[in-house]
Amino acid sequence: MHEFSTAQMIINTVIKVAEENNAKQVTEINLELGEFTLLNPEYLKFGLKVVAEGTIADRANINITIKPGVIHCLECGYEGETKRENLESVPHIPQLLSLKCPMCGSNATKIIGGRECTVKNIQIIT
């Protein structure tokens, strides 16, 4: 699963930062997940818990914020978020197949943001 390799990468980053700051324990991990990463936040959370086991990030609270994707419309030049209600409850993959411009309804759109998964910040105990 893609989620596990991503989880491994995230935990590596978190531990590196935590160790650089002489942390004894990581208490919180705040992540931003782009809408177009196609990662399932629940699987990712699960992956993070598995990967973090036995490390100083072992008991950290994991918060995932979904960042809306950003598209560029080739028809009307619109650039911005894809307007969608209730981001978190919509399944990911079908969205990509019908990525319409919210301004003119064109399908000629290009994804220009929302493919990243980043560690926003972490809380540690030193």
Ligand SMILES: [Zn+2]
């Ligand atoms: Zn448009």
